[in-house]
Amino acid sequence: QVQLVESGGGLVEAGGSxxxxxxxxxxxxxxxxMGWYRQAPGKQRELVATITRGGxxxxxxxxxxxxxxxxxxxxxxxxxxxxxxxxxxxxVYYCNIYAVAVYWGRGTQITVSS
Numbered sequence: 001q002v003q004l005v006e007s008g009g010g011l012v013e014a015g016g017s018x019x020x021x022x023x024x025x026x027x028x029x030x031x032x033x034m035g036w037y038r039q040a041p042g043k044q045r046e047l048v049a050t051i052t053r054g055g056x057x058x059x060x061x062x063x064x065x066x067x068x069x070x071x072x073x074x075x076x077x078x079x080x081x082x083x084x085x086x087x088x089x090x091x092v093y094y095c096n097i098y099a100v101a102v103y104w105g106r107g108t109q110i111t112v113s114s
């Protein structure tokens with residue numbers, strides 16, 4: 001069984017920063033891709049950023065230049081540094097990994113006030 005535990009959510013003013021972290025544990029042999037997705041009220045879940053085991057990153061256009069994803073392959077953790085936050089970044093953020101199968105965290109709320 002695989003578990004993903006997210007931390008770092010909260011309330012921040014526009015222009016501020018937050019850092020999300022996610023730790024994967026359980027029966028994991030190898031994690032190929034780790035990432036973050038988000039879902040705002042009334043909207044579909046969307047990709048925020050992903051990172052491969054080799055360090056190749058992919059970002060949604062809306063967060064390029066503001067968010068940075070990183071991972072630790074030894075500790076099976078992935079982080080998302082979010083700077084210059086905007087009210088439209090408000091959403092529940094989900095950790096996601098692809099390790100033979102796809103796994104999701106429970107999500108953490110990010111609220112950016114204007």
